Amino acid sequence: MDSKTTIRQYLTELLVRKGDRRPFDDDTSLLLGGRLDSIDTVEIILFLEKEFEIEIARDGFQRTQLDTVNMIDAFVRTAHLAAQ
């Protein structure tokens, strides 16, 4: 399974847990659009750290970098590149 599918699947589960079954695409704004809140961002960070073995604790990180599926995917790829 590619990273984007994994991220999408996780976000779907997270939204369903909150009672939100509305569809979303890879560019749907989930944080700034209000469907996910700051506590959910923590869950996403913990998930990304565990699933993709990346370190998010670094300077310049903004929560808005995790706003959409595409943005999270790009963030994971950049983090992997930076780690190499």
Add this chain to the structure above:
Amino acid sequence: MPLRPTRALPFRLIPRIETYPGVVSLVQTIPGKAALLAVFGLLYAWTNPSALPLVLCLALLTWMPFRRHQLITVSTVIFAVVVPWTRLAQPVYNIGLITGVLALAAFLIWRASARPRSWYGRKPATILLAGFATWIAAISLVPWHIFRLAPIWDFTIIFGSYIWFIAYVLVDRQAEPVNRLGLEIGFLRPFWGALPTPLPNGTGYLRQIEARNAEELAITQLKGLKLLSWAALITLFSRVFVYFFHVYLRIPYFATTLAMSAHGAPAPWFVCWASLMLHFLENVMAGAILGHRIIACCRMAGFDALRNMYRPLSSVTVAEFFNRYYFYYKELLVTFFFFPIFLRQSPRFPKLRLGISIFAAACFGNVFFHFIRELLYIHDFGLWNAIKTFQVFFFYCVVLATAITISRLRKRKPLPAGFFRGTLRPALSVCLFYCLLSIFALTDRQYPLVEHLRFLGHLFFMN
């Protein structure tokens, strides 16, 4: 902001008017807009007689949504400078100070954007908050004549009322640099309602949720009207509630039973319980009314913001209640205290990392937020005295942070099936916890911590 699946109710006290196509179309016409504004204005004026300037500003925004950002700035400046003119003892002096604060805010925002790689540009909000705390300590402790001058303190108090708004603008511009300053200046204590906590949070969020066309504006405004109707209903209910319990049944207010306890003549235990439970429920209602009114006005201005409070009494965990009770305050604590700490810790110890971050927000952040609001007290009684007498609220924050940490870290089993065991029992337990905690959720410094603990003892037959 639904956090758990909720069953669709067959009956709605206030219908979802924003889902009726006919109503949405009507609100896009000139008579429809006029009717919507009139109904909103009348409802708003019911609890706030000076609603006219607000309704006029909303009318401008309704008719000229393409000038929204500029109109918000103009409205906010009118509300900061013109509307309070007659209420101020020294209007020219106060307006001068407000203008000075706005100029300083604009400078701080510009400076962070102009030099993003500088020391200040990299952590503008943290430096702003730390700088303000240092400034308060300096003017309280350093015995210079200039720090005794009234304008210095007045300026600091006014700046303090703007500080979280400025901090949000700084954080948002750092996340997504924008060239314009229109919405940023309009967001500094916006005209739709300015509590110390910005409602809603930040210009980045506002830009995402603003209505992009006439239909979206109509739907957002109808949601605003619906929320104001909720505020009006809760207001009506709370008045009947207060009359029934405090006037008809003569149950004393919590302040009275606490005072009786502190003066050595406590009320019977059941009266203490009754007054405490009423105090808790009245606080929930007051919070709902205030939050709903402000968000309703924000929605009328064209921003589809989330509610500030969403069914807190149905929360089944301590953390969930905190999230639902005062959503934007929780977001503030997370933005300025939780995340900066969380992101600086190693993921090797996830529980410790989460616990420390929760304490940074719910304890330190909570204390800091409330303490810097108390500038008048610090001015009158000194910094050390202000810290010493803040013990009750500090205790409240420590207990709250501990409970939220446990609530977040505990491995939760799935809730048992059935309404009583699955929903009612956990919800009542959470409410009972917050009800007891509300004994300490006070910043009025009237009694020391021991008196609040003594009151807690009376509830459990300890005298």
